[in-house]
Amino acid sequence: MPKINSQEFSIKDISFINSIKSIAVIGPSKKREYFFLKNHADYFEGPIYAVHPTVDKIHNFNKENIYSSLEEIPGEVDFAFIAVPPSQILSTMKACVKKKVKLVTIFTSEFSDSGTEEGIQLEKEILKQAQNKVRVLGPNGMGLFYPKLGIAWRPQFPTTPGNIGFIAQSGGICNIAIYGANAIGINFSKVFSFGNGADLDFVDLIYFLSNDPETTIILCYLEGIKEGRIEDLKKVLNQNKKPIIVLKGGQSETGSIAAKTHTASISGDKRLWEAFLKQYNIIQVNTLEQLLYAARLIDCYGIFELNNLAVFSISGGYGVLLVDLLEKEGMKVPPFTPKIQEKLNLKLLLPGTSSKNPLDLAAQFFFENAVYETIDLALTDKKIDGLILDLPSFYLTTVFKSMDNQSFESNMIESLSLGHKHNKPLIPIIQRLNRPEERDRISKKLIERRVPVFGDPLEVIPLLSKITNYKKRLEHS
Amino acid sequence: MPKINSQEFSIKDISFINSIKSIAVIGPSKKREYFFLKNHADYFEGPIYAVHPTVDKIHNFNKENIYSSLEEIPGEVDFAFIAVPPSQILSTMKACVKKKVKLVTIFTSEFSDSGTEEGIQLEKEILKQAQNKVRVLGPNGMGLFYPKLGIAWRPQFPTTPGNIGFIAQSGGICNIAIYGANAIGINFSKVFSFGNGADLDFVDLIYFLSNDPETTIILCYLEGIKEGRIEDLKKVLNQNKKPIIVLKGGQSETGSIAAKTHTASISGDKRLWEAFLKQYNIIQVNTLEQLLYAARLIDCYGIFELNNLAVFSISGGYGVLLVDLLEKEGMKVPPFTPKIQEKLNLKLLLPGTSSKNPLDLAAQFFFENAVYETIDLALTDKKIDGLILDLPSFYLTTVFKSMDNQSFESNMIESLSLGHKHNKPLIPIIQRLNRPEERDRISKKLIERRVPVFGDPLEVIPLLSKITNYKKRLEHS
Numbered sequence: 001m002p003k004i005n006s007q008e009f010s011i012k013d014i015s016f017i018n019s020i021k022s023i024a025v026i027g028p029s030k031k032r033e034y035f036f037l038k039n040h041a042d043y044f045e046g047p048i049y050a051v052h053p054t055v056d057k058i059h060n061f062n063k064e065n066i067y068s069s070l071e072e073i074p075g076e077v078d079f080a081f082i083a084v085p086p087s088q089i090l091s092t093m094k095a096c097v098k099k100k101v102k103l104v105t106i107f108t109s110e111f112s113d114s115g116t117e118e119g120i121q122l123e124k125e126i127l128k129q130a131q132n133k134v135r136v137l138g139p140n141g142m143g144l145f146y147p148k149l150g151i152a153w154r155p156q157f158p159t160t161p162g163n164i165g166f167i168a169q170s171g172g173i174c175n176i177a178i179y180g181a182n183a184i185g186i187n188f189s190k191v192f193s194f195g196n197g198a199d200l201d202f203v204d205l206i207y208f209l210s211n212d213p214e215t216t217i218i219l220c221y222l223e224g225i226k227e228g229r230i231e232d233l234k235k236v237l238n239q240n241k242k243p244i245i246v247l248k249g250g251q252s253e254t255g256s257i258a259a260k261t262h263t264a265s266i267s268g269d270k271r272l273w274e275a276f277l278k279q280y281n282i283i284q285v286n287t288l289e290q291l292l293y294a295a296r297l298i299d300c301y302g303i304f305e306l307n308n309l310a311v312f313s314i315s316g317g318y319g320v321l322l323v324d325l326l327e328k329e330g331m332k333v334p335p336f337t338p339k340i341q342e343k344l345n346l347k348l349l350l351p352g353t354s355s356k357n358p359l360d361l362a363a364q365f366f367f368e369n370a371v372y373e374t375i376d377l378a379l380t381d382k383k384i385d386g387l388i389l390d391l392p393s394f395y396l397t398t399v400f401k402s403m404d405n406q407s408f409e410s411n412m413i414e415s416l417s418l419g420h421k422h423n424k425p426l427i428p429i430i431q432r433l434n435r436p437e438e439r440d441r442i443s444k445k446l447i448e449r450r451v452p453v454f455g456d457p458l459e460v461i462p463l464l465s466k467i468t469n470y471k472k473r474l475e476h477s
Numbered sequence: 478m479p480k481i482n483s484q485e486f487s488i489k490d491i492s493f494i495n496s497i498k499s500i501a502v503i504g505p506s507k508k509r510e511y512f513f514l515k516n517h518a519d520y521f522e523g524p525i526y527a528v529h530p531t532v533d534k535i536h537n538f539n540k541e542n543i544y545s546s547l548e549e550i551p552g553e554v555d556f557a558f559i560a561v562p563p564s565q566i567l568s569t570m571k572a573c574v575k576k577k578v579k580l581v582t583i584f585t586s587e588f589s590d591s592g593t594e595e596g597i598q599l600e601k602e603i604l605k606q607a608q609n610k611v612r613v614l615g616p617n618g619m620g621l622f623y624p625k626l627g628i629a630w631r632p633q634f635p636t637t638p639g640n641i642g643f644i645a646q647s648g649g650i651c652n653i654a655i656y657g658a659n660a661i662g663i664n665f666s667k668v669f670s671f672g673n674g675a676d677l678d679f680v681d682l683i684y685f686l687s688n689d690p691e692t693t694i695i696l697c698y699l700e701g702i703k704e705g706r707i708e709d710l711k712k713v714l715n716q717n718k719k720p721i722i723v724l725k726g727g728q729s730e731t732g733s734i735a736a737k738t739h740t741a742s743i744s745g746d747k748r749l750w751e752a753f754l755k756q757y758n759i760i761q762v763n764t765l766e767q768l769l770y771a772a773r774l775i776d777c778y779g780i781f782e783l784n785n786l787a788v789f790s791i792s793g794g795y796g797v798l799l800v801d802l803l804e805k806e807g808m809k810v811p812p813f814t815p816k817i818q819e820k821l822n823l824k825l826l827l828p829g830t831s832s833k834n835p836l837d838l839a840a841q842f843f844f845e846n847a848v849y850e851t852i853d854l855a856l857t858d859k860k861i862d863g864l865i866l867d868l869p870s871f872y873l874t875t876v877f878k879s880m881d882n883q884s885f886e887s888n889m890i891e892s893l894s895l896g897h898k899h900n901k902p903l904i905p906i907i908q909r910l911n912r913p914e915e916r917d918r919i920s921k922k923l924i925e926r927r928v929p930v931f932g933d934p935l936e937v938i939p940l941l942s943k944i945t946n947y948k949k950r951l952e953h954s
Contacts, residue, residue, distance in 0.1 A: 109828050156871075172792020172839070179871040180910025221794055249797040252804030254811075258797045258835050287798060289910070289933050315649020317698060320726040320735045321764060327729030334731075351586050358735050362649070394633075394656040432909075432932075433657025433766070440913055455909075456766050458935060 010232060012204045014135055016102050017190075018214065020078040020149055024070060024101070026051040026092055027084035027108075034058050036081055036107065036153060043150035043159065049073050051080075070095040079151065080104045081143060086111065086122060089139070093129035103135045105143025105153075112196050113140045123198050130199065141195025142171035145178055147188060148214065154178070162187020164295050165209035167202060168221035169195055177219075177292060184296050185447035189214040201225065203232045210240040217295050218244045221288065223259040237280040243298055243470060245283040247291045248273055281473045283466050294463045296452045301425040305385065305471040306464050308334045310378040311358035312389040314365045319358035322388060322429075325457050329465040333357055340381040347374050365395065368407075372415040379422035386425035386464075389416070390457075393435035396442060409442065417449045427464070429454045487709060489681045491612055493579050494667075495691065497555040497626055501547060501578070503528040503569055504561035504585075511535050513558055513584065513630060520627035520636065526550050528557075547572040556628065558620060560584045563599060566616070570606035580612045582620025582630075589673050590617045600675050607676065618672025619648035622655055624665060625691065631655070639664020641772050642686035644679060645698035646672055653765060654696075661773050662924035666691040678702065680709045687717040694772050695721045698765065700736040714757040720775055720947065722760040724768045725750055758950045760943050771940045773929045778902040782862065782948040783941050785811045787855040788835035789866040791842045796835035799865060799906075802934050806942040810834055817858040824851050842872065845884075849892040856899035863902035865941075866893070867934070870912035873919060886919065894926045904941070906931045 028037035028050050041048050041061060050058060050066045051073070058066060067073050070080070070092075080101045084092050086108055096104055111123035123139065130136055137143040142153045148161035153171075157178050164186050168174050171193040178191055189212065192205050202225050209215045218240075225233060237244075250259030251270045277284045285291050297304075309326055311333050313319035323333045336344060336357055347370060348355040352362035359378065364370045378387055396412070419426030428446065430439050432455035443453045454460040505514035505527050518525050518538060527535060527543045528550070534540060544550050547557070547569075557578045561569050563585055573581055588600040600616065607613055614620040619630045625638035630648075634655055641663050645651050648670040655668055666689065669682050679702050686692045695717075702710060714721075727736030728747045754761045762768050774781075786803055788810050790796035800810045813821060813834050824847060825832040829839035836855065841847045855861055873889070896903030905923065907916050909932035920930045931937040 168794065170792060170794030172790075173794035175871075176792060176795065176869045176908065176910060179869065180908070183910050183913070223794070223797065247798070249794055249801065252801045254804060254809070254835075255797050255800040258793070258800055258810075258831075258833075286802065287934055288795065289908075289935070292910070313649075315647060315653060316735070317645065317647030317650035317700070317726055318653065318765065320700065320732050321724070323732040323735055324726065324728045325763065327731060332731070333735075354735075356735075358731075392653045392656065394652075431653065431657070431766075433653060433660050433769070436660070436913065436917055456933075456936065457764055458766070459933065 011207050011236070012135055012200060014103065014200065014204065014208050015211070016078075017144065017146065017208075018212070020046075020103070020146070020151065022047045022049070022076055022078050023151070024049040024051050024073065024077045024080045026070065026080050026082045027088070028052055028055070028058070029083060030055065034061070036083055037061065039153055039155055040081060040151065042155065043147075043152045043157070045150055047075055049077065070099045070101075073099070077101050078103070079144070081107065081153070083107045089122065090125055090129050093126055093134065096134045097129065097131055101134050103137065103144070105141060106136060106138035106195075107140075107142065108138075109140035109195070111139045112198070123196060127198055136199035137192060138195040139198060141169070142174060142193035145174065145188065145191035158182045158187065160187045161189065161214070163189055163214065163216040164219060164299065165189050165212065165215040165217070166191040166219040166221075167205045167209070168193055169197060169223060170221060171195070173221045173288060176288060180292060184292050185450075185452065186292060186296050186299055197226075201229065203229045203236055206233070206240070206244070207236045210236065210242055216242060217298055218242055219291050219295055220244065220246045221249060221291070222246055223249045234280070237282070243283065243303060245285060245291055245294050246277055247285050247288060248277075281470060281477065283470050285463070285466065289459065290463060293452070293454070293459060294466065297425070297460070297463060297467060300450045300452045301419065303471050303474070304425050304467060306331055306425060306468050308332050308383055308385050310336070310381070310384045310387040312361060312375065312378070312387060313358060314361050314391065314395055316354060316360040316362070318390045319360055322390060322457055322461075323358050325461045326388070326464075329461055331465060331468070334383055336378065336381050337383050340377055343377050344374060347377070369411070372411060372418070375415050375418045375426070376421075379418055379424050379426070384424070386427070387419070388427045388429065388461075390429045390431070392431045393433065393439045396430075396438040397435060412442065413445050413449065416446055417451055420450065425464075427452065427454065427460055429457055429460065431455060488684050488713070489612055489677060491580065491677065491681065491685050492688070494556075494621065494623065494685075495689070497580070497623070497628065499524045499526070499552060499554050499556070500628070501526040501528050501550065501554045501557045503547065503557050503559045504565070505529055505532070505535070506560060507532065511538070513560055514538065516630055516632055517558060517628065519632065520624075520629045520634070522627055524552060526554065547576045547578075550576070554578050555580070556621070557581045558584065558630070563587050566599065567602055567606050570603055570611065573611045574606065574608055578611050580614065580621070582618060583613060583615035583672075584617075584619065585615075586617035586672070588616045589675070600673060604675055613676035614669060615672040616675060618646070619651060619670035622651065622665065622668035635659045635664065637664045638666065638691070640666050640691065640693040641696060641776065642666050642689065642692040642694070643668040643696040643698075644682045644686070645670055646674060646700060647698060648672070650698045650765060654769060657769060661769050662927075662929065663769060663773050663776055674703075678706065680706045680713055683710070683717070683721070684713045687713065687719055693719060694775055695719055696768050696772055697721065697723045698726060698768070699723055700726045711757070714759070720760065720780060722762060722768055722771050723754055724762050724765060725754075758947060758954065760947050762940070762943065766936065767940060770929070770931070770936060771943065774902070774937070774940055774944060777927045777929045778896065780948050780951070781902050781944060783808055783902060783945045785809050785860055785862050787813070787858070787861045787864040789838060789852065789855070789864060790835060791838050791868065791872055793831060793837040793839070795867045796837055799867060799934055799938075800835050802938045803865070803941075806938055808942060808945070811860055813855065813858050814860050817854055820854050821851060824854070846888070849888060849895070852892050852895045852903070853898075856895055856901050856903070861901070863904070864896070865904045865906065865938075867906045867908070869908045870910065870916045873907075873915040874912060889919065890922050890926065893923055894928055897927065902941075904929065904931065904937055906934055906937065908932060
C-alpha cells in the first residue's frame with residue numbers, strides 16, 4: 001500500500017516532534033510547587049524555560065531561564081506546556097503563534113469538558129487563535145511523553161526509549177500505563193494524552209505513530225471519536241501496516257455516560273465499533289492490563305500464529321486446566337510427532353510424570369536439565385507453534401531443589417528463554433500465589449531476556465488467540 | 478432440610494478424623510530423606526511412629542518411635558501414611574486392619590492410574606483387604622492436610638487452622654492451593670488429595686465437609702466422578718447448606734483425555750456438567766485462582782448479592798472500564814440517591830473530579846479524609862450494595878502525598894476496610910503494574926482486616942456475579 005500524502009485528507013502533520021529542541025512551561029504554579037516545570041526539567045536536556053508574569057525565583061531552577069513572557073525568550077521554543085488559568089488561554093495562544101511554537105499541550109481544563117456553552121466556545125476560540133500554525137494537544141490533557149527526548153509530565157517516569165506508541169484522551173490511563181511499563185518490560189516511543197482533542201485527535205495521532213520510524217506497535221485507549229472523523233480514520237487505517245491494539249471504553253450504557261462526563265466523548269454503539277475494529281484488523285482488548293500485555297507479547301515474539309501448543313506443567317491438574325482454557329479459545333494441544341514423543345519418553349522416567357502433551361514434569365522438574373531438554377525437544381517438533389508452561393512460585397525455592405540455588409535459577413532462566421532459540425513463543429505462567437520475592441527476581445531476569453512472564457492463565461490465554469487471529473486476517477487480506 | 482443419615486446411602490463416615498491422636502508413616506524412604514515422615518513430624522504434636530522393616534536410625538527423629546512393624550507399636554494408631562512399594566501394599570493393609578487404624582493415605586502410585594489390568598486388579602484387592610474397616614485416601618494421593626491437628630504432607634505448609642475445605646484428586650493442585658492460601662488470606666480446615674479415589678471419593682468427602690463443624694465453604698477441583706456415584710452425589714448436595722465452588726477440569730476434548738491420563742477420570746460432557754452444577758446451585762469457576770479468590774470473597778463478606786455498585790477510581794478512564802466490565806457481567810452502576818449525591822458534591826471540589834457514580838477522585842485522592850469520607854457516604858446509600866475501587870500502586874508512594882507516609886497509609890487501610898462497617902462488600906483493586914513492595918505491605922494489612930485485595934479487574938468482577946447469582950438462586954429455592 002502506498003503511503004497516503006497527508007494533504008489528501010485533513011490530517012495534521014506532527015512529524016516535527018521527533019526533533020523538539022526546546023521547551024517552555026507557561027504558567028508554572030507555585031501552589032503545585034512548579035510540578036510540571038520540575039518534571040520536564042528533570043528529564044529534558046535541551047533548553048527549558050519557565051514563563052510567568054511575576055515569578056522570578058524558583059528553587060532548583062536556573063534563574064536565567066525564567067521569563068515574564070514568551071516573546072522575551074531569546075532562542076526558539078519548539079514545544080510549550082501550558083497551565084495558565086482559562087481566562088489567559090487566548091492571549092497565551094496568541095503569544096505561541098507569534099513565537100512560532102510548533103506544539104503546545106494545554107493542561108488547563110474547564111473548556112468543552114465542563115459541558116458549559118462558555119467552555120465549548122472558548123475551546124473553539126483556542127483553535128481559531130492557533131491558526132493551524134501551532135498544533136495543540138488538549139485542552140484537559142497531559143500532552144506528550146517522549147522518553148528519548150526527555151519530555152515527561154510526571155516524576156519517576158521510565159527513561160528508556162522504546163518502540164511502543166500509546167494514545168489516550170485520559171491522562172490517568174496514560175499514567176497507569178507509563179508507570180506500569182517497566183514491570184511488564186515494555187518501553188514507549190511516545191505517549192499522547194490529548195484530553196478534549198480540540199486540535200490533534202486519534203486520527204492525527206494514529207497517523208503519526210503509523211508513520212513514525214521509532215514506533216512498531218500502536219496502543220489506544222479510545223472512548224469515542226468525532227462523527228466527522230470516521231472517513232479520515234478509515235484512510236489512516238488503510239495505509240497502516242503496524243499492529244494496532246485498542247481498548248474501547250464506554251461500551252456499557254452507564255460506561256458511555258461516564259465517558260461523556262470524562263472526556264466529552266460519544267462512545268457509539270458497541271457492536272458497530274466491534275465490527276469496525278474487526279474490519280480494519282485491529283486487536284480489541286477488554287482491560288488496560290490486556291492492552292499492555294498484548295503489546296508485551298508482540299514485542300517479545302513478533303506477530304505470531306499459535307494453532308498448536310505444547311503445555312508443560314508440574315501439576316497434572318493444572319496442565320488439564322490450561323488445555324481447557326486454550327481449547328476454549330480455539331487453540332489446540334495436539335500429540336507430539338512420534339519421533340519427538342519417543343525422545344520425550346526417554347526423558348520423563350519418574351512415576352507421576354507424563355510425557356504426552358500436555359506434558360507433566362512432576363518431580364522430574366528438579367532433575368538437572370530436565371526442563372531445558374524437554375522444552376528444547378517439544379519446540380523442535382514441527383507440529384508445535386509454541387509452548388505454555390505453568391510454574392507455581394514455591395517451586396522456585398530451595399526446599400525442593402537437588403541442584404544448588406544459583407545453577408537451578410540460571411538453568412530455569414535458560415530453559416524459559418528457549419522460545420527465542422526456536423523462534424516460537426514460550427509463555428511462562430509463574431503463579432503469584434506464593435513467594436513474591438523469588439517471583440520478582442526471576443521475572444526481572446526473564447524480562448531482560450525478552451520473555452513475557454504472566455501470573456494467571458486468564459491474563460494471557462485470551463491474548464494468544466487475539467494475536468493469532470490478527471495474524472490470520474493479515475495473511476488473508 | 479433434614480440431615481440425611483449416612484446409612485441411607487452408601488456414604489462412608491469419616492467424622493472420626495476430627496479426633497486423630499496418633500500417626501504412623503509406613504515405609505519412610507531413606508532415598509527421599511524421610512520426606513513425608515519429617516513433614517508430618519514437623520507439625521503433629523501427638524505420637525508419630527515410623528514403620529520400616531530395616532531402618533533403625535533416622536536423623537532428628539526419636540529412635541524409640543521407629544518400629545519394624547505396625548503391630549509392634551504399643552499405642553493406638555489412628556492414621557497411617559503409606560509409602561511402601563506396590564508389592565507390599567496388601568500386607569500393609571492387612572496390618573492396618575489388625576491394628577485398627579481408622580484412616581490411611583496410600584501415597585504409592587502405579588495402580589489404576591497406570592492403566593494396566595494388573596494395577597486395576599491390585600487396587601481392587603486393596604479395598605477387599607481394607608474390609609470397610611480402614612478408610613482409604615488414595616492410592617496415588619497425598620491424603621490429608623489438617624492444620625488444626627498438624628497433619629501435613631509437605632514442608633512449610635501454613636499452620637493456621639481455617640474454615641475452608643478443599644477436595645481434589647490431584648496432589649499438585651492441592652499443593653498450589655495450600656502454598657497460595659496465605660498470600661490470599663484464606664485458611665483451610667481440611668484439604669483432601671484422594672488420588673485414584675479407590676475408597677473415599679468426592680461424594681464421601683463433600684458429605685464430610687458439608688457436615689464438618691470446622692468448615693463453612695467447600696472447594697473442589699473435580700476431573701470427573703464415577704458413573705455409579707451420581708445418585709449419591711445428588712443426595713449429598715440436596716442436604717448440603719454450605720456454598721460449594723467447583724473447578725471442573727477436563728472440559729475440552731484434549732483436556733478430558735489428559736484428565737484420564739492424570740487420574741483415570743471420566744470427565745463427561747461439558748454441558749451436562751454445567752447443567753448439573755447449576756441445578757444444585759454450585760458455583761463454577763474456570764481457574765484455580767478463581768476458586769481461591771471466590772472463597773476469599775465469601776470468607777470476607779459472607780454470601781452477598783451485588784446488584785448495584787459504586788465505582789471509585791483515581792483515573793476517570795479506568796472507572797469507565799470498570800463500569801463496562803461490571804455491566805457486562807450483569808451488575809449495575811446506578812446514580813447515587815439525590816441526598817447522598819448532594820453530600821458527595823460537596824466533598825469533590827477539585828477540577829478533574831467527578832462526584833457521580835462512577836466517582837472519579839482524581840487529585841482529591843491525596844486530600845486528608847477524602848477517600849474515607851466519600852466511601853463512607855457512598856456505602857451509606859441504600860441503593861448501593863457494594864463498592865469497587867481502583868488504586869494504581871504508584872499512588873501508594875510518597876511522591877504524590879500531601880500527608881505524611883504513616884497517616885496516609887493508615888488512613889488508606891481504614892478507608893478500604895469500610896465495607897465491614899456498612900456490612901457491604903468493598904473490593905479494592907490495587908494494580909500490580911508498579912511498586913510491588915508498597916503493594917505487598919498494604920495488601921498484607923488489608924488481609925488482616927479481612928479485606929480481599931485484587932490486582933486486575935478480570936480477577937474479581939466475574940466472581941462478583943457468580944456469588945450474586947448463587948445468592949439469588951439460594952433465595953428462590
